[in-house]
Each structure stands twice: as structure tokens, then as C-alpha cells.
Amino acid sequence: MTPPGFEAGQACGAAAAWDEQARIAALESYSILDTPPERAFDDVVRLAAQICHAPVAVVSLVAAEKQFFKAEVGLGVRQTPLDVSICAHAILRRGLFVVPDTTEDRRFAGNPLVVGSPHLRFYAGALLETPGGLPLGTLCVLDYEPRPEGLTAQQGFALQVLARQVMSQLELRRALKAREEDAARLAESERQFRILADTMPQMVWASRPDGFHDYYNRRWYDFTGMPAGATDGAAWNRMFHPEDRDRAWGRWRHSLATGESYEIEYRLRRADGVYRWTLGRALPVRDQQGRIIRWFGTCTDIEEQKQTEERLRVSEERLRLALSAAEMVGTWVWDVPADRITADPGYARLFSVDPEAVGEGLPIASLLPAIHPEDRPACQVAINAALRGERDGAFEAEYRVVLRDGNHRWVEALGRCERDAAGRPTRFSGVVMDITERKQAEEAKELLARELSHRIKNIFTVVGGIVSLSTMGLGAEVRNFAGVLRRRLNALAAAHEYVRPHSADSRPAAIETTLHGLLGQLLAPYAEVGSDHVRLLGDDAPIGVKAATSLALILHELATNAAKYGALTGPEGRLTITGLRRDDRLVLAWQERGGPPVAGPPERRGFGTVLAERGAITQLGGSIAHDWAPEGLTLTLDVPLERLAH
Structure with missing residues (x-):
């Protein structure tokens, strides 16, 4: 932001470099604009006017479209448009900004506040600057008469000191407001936590970082029959069966020393004196520096399970x-x-x-x-x-x-x-x-699968040969079409190797590579991966020998359905597959757009779809979610990375 008429070098101090958007954001963070007068700021402007012998003193904050006067004496207004602001020029320079005679300064000679009422002739402003070096405005004094000599050294020093006091008041005001907001949020969070904890069927407890237990929910007191506070500190250990106390105490000390999660089974005394088997678990809560600030734990009655x-x-x-x-x-x-x-x-x-x-x-x-x-x-x-x-x-x-x-x-x-x-x-x-007979049956099954696979691939080869023979002597357009068809047939033959069951000996080497490699192989019969029709985005992941068949069945079923009914049925269709790693899981999003409109979920699920979903759940330990939006199917597959790599 550079006001009209400004030229570098016309003000005291070196030019400052800052971003206007960041400056405005900093000003708004103080929540000071358009607020009513406050005595702390009013006292500052009165003192500044007295020290500088000036009829006018102002705390001016330069906003995006105006300048707002948080405090003023002798001016009579709370804000003015930005185009008449002298302070807008003052914030462009560090230090003290002094204009001895506004009528002789071409930047301000035509200013309505100079040529008209109140006929301001002298200006001196001290910068209001954030700790990060962003200017918010000035503490300034003005006079109706020019001052060729400007301010005395003592007056200039005092004006800058008072400007720092204004910033201190702004920082204090913001800190107090933030503290109040944090206290309201903390109280509400604690209230909601207690409501949630008291409605849980489990016993819930919490401790300080040193292990001192200082909170139990209602379920704990109902189960143990102890009065509130009776099990605070280390007194909780008395509630365990005598044979379990040393073991439970030792495990808790280990967690406190190492920060590892706490998990143990012990017998806990109920209010009627009966000991019941209980599963105790606890996890640490850490701050941004990784320091443990609280422990939260639960006790679950597992007597029936035992x-x-x-x-x-x-x-x-x-x-x-x-x-x-x-x-x-x-x-x-x-x-x-x-x-x-x-x-x-x-x-x-x-x-x-x-x-x-x-x-x-x-x-x-x-x-x-x-x-x-x-x-x-x-x-x-x-x-x-x-x-x-x-x-x-x-x-x-x-x-x-x-x-x-x-x-x-x-x-x-x-x-x-x-x-x-x-x-x-x-x-x-x-x-x-x-299990000798079972093994022999598995070997026979594998032999049959290989023979069947061999015959299926021969069919692809024969069909490809027929296509080639059928197009001999025909035009280039037909031959090109035949070439595309042959490539799709070859890709289908290669994809067949992924979807059929394999033994350790028959499994292709490529099946142990990555998700993107498998997708490229399976989608090749329908469209070239990386083209406008099919895009692979996001994270890749390794695929192990156990997960490959189940995943290939799922993806092959999706690709087949997309080619029959979805985005791959026509030239306008688009298929986007995005992988996203989330901690120890991989989320794969299959999104179809540009195909025929989707009327909703299918009325009947085919055998291939049922088989694919069962594979996702039982073999991969994951889940499948469908979104049958009118513009196209979006399927989300969520799989643990550990299971995917096996």
C-alpha cells in the first residue's frame, strides 16, 4: 500500500519491507477496530498532547479502507477515509515521522484536512509496531500552526515511549481476551468430557504425568463402592486382588518410566467384595514437544470372557x-x-x-x-x-x-x-x-488351474490371430483399430494371471510389486493409464503375494463394471484412482465421471461383486464403501498397509 504522492526518502528513518495482507491480518488479530474509547488509551493521547504542547493527539490505526482513532483529543472524530490520512504515509517508514509544514509538502498540500477545516499544518507520528515488525498505525500529535523546528529531542523520545506503551496495552488486551477464550473453551471441553465419561459403561480414570490418579468417572465409584477421592493417588492399588497388586504396580511403573501404553488383566474388588477379572488399559497424552501431560485409562469388566x-x-x-x-x-x-x-x-x-x-x-x-x-x-x-x-x-x-x-x-x-x-x-x-490328501488335492487343483489358464490364454492368442488375419489387406484405419484390439486382448490375458488363484510356484513375479503396477496391468485392456481417460494419483504401496489375488479380483471387477456400465463405456468417460496413506492404512478412491447417469445402487449384486467385497473384508482386513452419485460411482477401499504387503 503506497498512498498517492509518496516518494521514497521523504520521511525520517529507513524504508520498511512488509506485506500489506499480513499487516492487515495482524491489525485485525487485536480486535481493536471500531471499539469504544478506553481510559488507558485516552490517558496516553492527553499526555502526548501535553508533552508536545499540541492541540491534537491521536492513536491512529490504519485499516484497509479507513483510519480508526482508538483515542483522540482535539480532533472530534473517530475515523476518516484512508485517502486523507497522513498516518498512512507515516507507517511506510520506521522511527519518527515529522512534517514541519503540511502546506509545503506536496504529499499533503492538497489534503482536505490541510486546506480546509481543521487546517492541520504540523504532524509528528511515532510508529505503532507489532513484535514481528508490522506497522499498525501511529501515536501522533498535530498542530494548526507550522513548526519549522519540529519536536525537541525530549518530545520525540517521549512520543516514541508512549507509542510503545500503546502497543503494550494492545498486547495486554489481546492476551487477556485470549486467556478468557481459552478458559471458556477449557471449561466446556472438561464439562463435555465428564458427561461422556460418566455415560460410558467402562470405568474411566486419569492421572498426572507422574502417575498420581486424580480422576475417576461415575462408573468406577458405582463398581467399587468407594467414596469420591478415596482411591486418589496410589490408593487405587488397594482395590486389586492381593495376588495381582505387585504385578499391576510394576506394569504401571514401567509405563510411567518408558511412556509405553499400559495394558494388564487383574482382579478388581467390586462393592460387594467379589473380585472380578478386569482389563486395564491406558495411553499417554503428549504436548507438541512430545512431553506426557496426562494419562487416560479404562477398566473393562471381562469376568464373563474369562x-x-x-x-x-x-x-x-x-x-x-x-x-x-x-x-x-x-x-x-x-x-x-x-x-x-x-x-x-x-x-x-x-x-x-x-x-x-x-x-x-x-x-x-x-x-x-x-x-x-x-x-x-x-x-x-x-x-x-x-x-x-x-x-x-x-x-x-x-x-x-x-x-x-x-x-x-x-x-x-x-x-x-x-x-x-x-x-x-x-x-x-x-x-x-x-494333511497329505489335502496337499495332494491342492496340487491337483493347481495343476487344473494352470491347464485352464493355459487354455484361456490360448483363446486370447487365437482371437488375436484371427483379428490380424481378418484385417490383412484392409485400410490403415481398420489395421489401427485391429492393433488396439490386439493390445487389449494381450492385456486381458496378462490381467488373467492376477485374478486366478496362485500357488507360491505359479505366482507371476510382477504380482509382488506395487499397487500402481497392478492397476496398470488390469486397466490396460480398457484404456491407457495416464491418458485422459484413466489417471492414477496419490500414493503407491507395495503388494505382497497373499493380498495380490484378493486385490486383483476387486480391481478387475471394478474395471469390468466400468467398461460395461460406467465411465469406460464411452469416449467422454473419466476414471480417477487416488491412493492416500493414512498412518498405517491405505485409502484407495475409485471415482468414475462422464459415463451414463447413475440411477442409484444396483438392485442385484453379481457374484463377482460379492466375491470382491468378501475378499476386501476377510482377506485384506479392510472395508468398501460405495457412493452411487448421479454423476458416477465413487468407491472407497480402506486397507491396512500391513495386510496389503503380505
């Missing part, structure tokens, strides 16, 4: 006993501290070991050699993971067992390693089943 788990354990034990009589199933129990495995005759039969010897107990090292050498390392890794307590001690493995006659059979082993209170492995039990 009882169900016990009933399930008994049921599993009964099942183990029942399976022990089956011909192709065996059970085993490993006493880990003693390193003794005892097993039933079914186990002995599968592993070609003496039933009496394994019935009395054998060290695990004597049984591992029965596992095929190629499968032994992976099996050992699974055993060690269960011993360490990974996946809650669950054990699962498929491997070949070498029989005494040199042949081998496939078995599947399932089990779980139990641990004592100190976390040491104790009892490792499980079941082993002969």
Missing part, C-alpha cells in the same frame, strides 16, 4: 482326548522346563516313533530329525516364536514328516505355549494332523 475362556479350555481338552483315538490325528504335550514330550499313539504313528517311548516322554531333540530337512528351519522358527510368547504363544506349522521307509507325509501342527506368572514357558501342548 469364564468363557475357561469353558473353551475344558472343551479343547475334551476334544484333544477325543482326537487321540482318531487314526490320522495325534496329540502331544511338551513339559518345557523338563524338556519332555509325551504323546499319544496317533502322534507316534505319524512320526514313526515307538509309542511306549513317546508315551513315557522324549526330549524334543530326538523328535525333530523326523521333520523333512527342508521344512525343519521354518518349523524351528515357529516353535521359538511360541516359546517367546509371540501371538500369545500360538503355534502353527505345516511340514513334511520323513517315514522309516523313506517316504514322507504332510502334517499340520497346531498348539499353544503356556507361561507362568514370571513369563517363563511351562506347558506346550498341541495337535498334529495328517
Whole structure:
């Protein structure tokens, strides 16, 4: 902003560099424009007028379209248009701005306030400047008579000091208002939190960063029967079963020391004296510097769940006993501290070991050699993971067992390693089943799938050849069309390799690459990716061998439907696919525009659509959402990155 008639070098001090938009934003942040008079500012202008022996003194704030006088003496108005403002020139220079005689300064000689009432002849203004160096206006004094000598040194110094006092008042005013607003927001937030916490079925608590518990919701007091405040501080630990107190206290101290989340199961005393199993969880709340400022936790009654788990354990034990009589199933129990495995005759039969010897107990090292050498390392890794307590001690493995006659059979082993209170492995039990016939069936199925895939690809090849033969000798336009058709047929053949089920041996190498690579392969039969018709935007992500088939089925189904009914049915259609990483998830948006109008969700879902949705939920652990807008379908696929990479 440069007022008319301004020329560099005509005011005292060096020219300042700032952005007008930022200056206006800074002025508005003080919420001072168009506010009524305040004594703190009125006193400043009266003192300035007395010190400078001036009939007029003003606190002038230069806004976008006007100058507003927060305080004035001798002027009689609260604002003037910006085009008559002398202060608008003063803010363009740092320091003190002095005009000894306005009639001799061509910038102001024609100013209506100079040539007309009140006939201002002298001006001196001290800059009102934010801590960030943005000028808001001036504290100025004016006279009806020229002052060739300007202000004395003492008057100039005093005017600048008073200008700083004006800025201090503005900063104080803004700080007080911000504090009041923050206190209203904090009180409302706390009120809403307490309402929410008191209506939750769980027990909710909070503590200071040092672990001092200072809040519990209503559910806590209803459950425990304790009076308000009785469990503050460390007194909460008295509510636990005596056998669980040291463990719970130790886990809480660990979370306080490391900042890790808190999770533990313990028995909590109810108001009637009965102890019930409870799941305790807590997470830290951190400030912008990463410092913990609060802990918020919950206690969930899981007594029924524990009882169900016990009933399930008994049921599993009964099942183990029942399976022990089956011909192709065996059970085993490993006493880990003693390193003794005892097993039933079914186990002995599968592993070609003496039933009496394994019935009395054998060290695990004597049984591992029965596992095929190629499968032994992976099996050992699974055993060690269960011993360490990974996946809650669950054990699962498929491997070949070498029989005494040199042949081998496939078995599947399932089990779980139990641990004592100190976390040491104790009892490792499980079941082993002969799955040789299943494996043979899977191999036959894979062979059939390969043969079927081979024949399907041959069909694509034959059709492509027929197209080529049919266009020989025809015009260039027909040959070009035939070339496009052949390329689409080839792309469909390549995409077929993604959507058919694969084994580890038959899976194409490209299937383990990225989302964009898979999309390019699947969409190639319909339009060139990167053209006006199909665009891939946003984030890419790696795709693992397990997720590839399910994802390919979903995308192939979408592309097929788009070509049949949606955006890829005509030349005006547009398909935009956008990937967005959100923490540990990938959100894929499939948006169709320019196709036939959409009347709403289809009345019937085809088999392919149902299969694709089930794959998204069960295989990928994700979700699918449809928006059937009139202008086109928008589908959102939300998948965990971890599942996508498997």
C-alpha cells in the first residue's frame, strides 16, 4: 500500500519491507477496530498532547479502507477515509515521522484536512509496531500552526515511549481476551468430557504425568463402592486382588518410566467384595514437544470372557482326548522346563516313533530329525516364536514328516505355549494332523488351474490371430483399430494371471510389486493409464503375494463394471484412482465421471461383486464403501498397509 504522492526518502528513518495482507491480518488479530474509547488509551493521547504542547493527539490505526482513532483529543472524530490520512504515509517508514509544514509538502498540500477545516499544518507520528515488525498505525500529535523546528529531542523520545506503551496495552488486551477464550473453551471441553465419561459403561480414570490418579468417572465409584477421592493417588492399588497388586504396580511403573501404553488383566474388588477379572488399559497424552501431560485409562469388566475362556479350555481338552483315538490325528504335550514330550499313539504313528517311548516322554531333540530337512528351519522358527510368547504363544506349522521307509507325509501342527506368572514357558501342548490328501488335492487343483489358464490364454492368442488375419489387406484405419484390439486382448490375458488363484510356484513375479503396477496391468485392456481417460494419483504401496489375488479380483471387477456400465463405456468417460496413506492404512478412491447417469445402487449384486467385497473384508482386513452419485460411482477401499504387503 503506497498512498498517492509518496516518494521514497521523504520521511525520517529507513524504508520498511512488509506485506500489506499480513499487516492487515495482524491489525485485525487485536480486535481493536471500531471499539469504544478506553481510559488507558485516552490517558496516553492527553499526555502526548501535553508533552508536545499540541492541540491534537491521536492513536491512529490504519485499516484497509479507513483510519480508526482508538483515542483522540482535539480532533472530534473517530475515523476518516484512508485517502486523507497522513498516518498512512507515516507507517511506510520506521522511527519518527515529522512534517514541519503540511502546506509545503506536496504529499499533503492538497489534503482536505490541510486546506480546509481543521487546517492541520504540523504532524509528528511515532510508529505503532507489532513484535514481528508490522506497522499498525501511529501515536501522533498535530498542530494548526507550522513548526519549522519540529519536536525537541525530549518530545520525540517521549512520543516514541508512549507509542510503545500503546502497543503494550494492545498486547495486554489481546492476551487477556485470549486467556478468557481459552478458559471458556477449557471449561466446556472438561464439562463435555465428564458427561461422556460418566455415560460410558467402562470405568474411566486419569492421572498426572507422574502417575498420581486424580480422576475417576461415575462408573468406577458405582463398581467399587468407594467414596469420591478415596482411591486418589496410589490408593487405587488397594482395590486389586492381593495376588495381582505387585504385578499391576510394576506394569504401571514401567509405563510411567518408558511412556509405553499400559495394558494388564487383574482382579478388581467390586462393592460387594467379589473380585472380578478386569482389563486395564491406558495411553499417554503428549504436548507438541512430545512431553506426557496426562494419562487416560479404562477398566473393562471381562469376568464373563474369562469364564468363557475357561469353558473353551475344558472343551479343547475334551476334544484333544477325543482326537487321540482318531487314526490320522495325534496329540502331544511338551513339559518345557523338563524338556519332555509325551504323546499319544496317533502322534507316534505319524512320526514313526515307538509309542511306549513317546508315551513315557522324549526330549524334543530326538523328535525333530523326523521333520523333512527342508521344512525343519521354518518349523524351528515357529516353535521359538511360541516359546517367546509371540501371538500369545500360538503355534502353527505345516511340514513334511520323513517315514522309516523313506517316504514322507504332510502334517499340520497346531498348539499353544503356556507361561507362568514370571513369563517363563511351562506347558506346550498341541495337535498334529495328517494333511497329505489335502496337499495332494491342492496340487491337483493347481495343476487344473494352470491347464485352464493355459487354455484361456490360448483363446486370447487365437482371437488375436484371427483379428490380424481378418484385417490383412484392409485400410490403415481398420489395421489401427485391429492393433488396439490386439493390445487389449494381450492385456486381458496378462490381467488373467492376477485374478486366478496362485500357488507360491505359479505366482507371476510382477504380482509382488506395487499397487500402481497392478492397476496398470488390469486397466490396460480398457484404456491407457495416464491418458485422459484413466489417471492414477496419490500414493503407491507395495503388494505382497497373499493380498495380490484378493486385490486383483476387486480391481478387475471394478474395471469390468466400468467398461460395461460406467465411465469406460464411452469416449467422454473419466476414471480417477487416488491412493492416500493414512498412518498405517491405505485409502484407495475409485471415482468414475462422464459415463451414463447413475440411477442409484444396483438392485442385484453379481457374484463377482460379492466375491470382491468378501475378499476386501476377510482377506485384506479392510472395508468398501460405495457412493452411487448421479454423476458416477465413487468407491472407497480402506486397507491396512500391513495386510496389503503380505
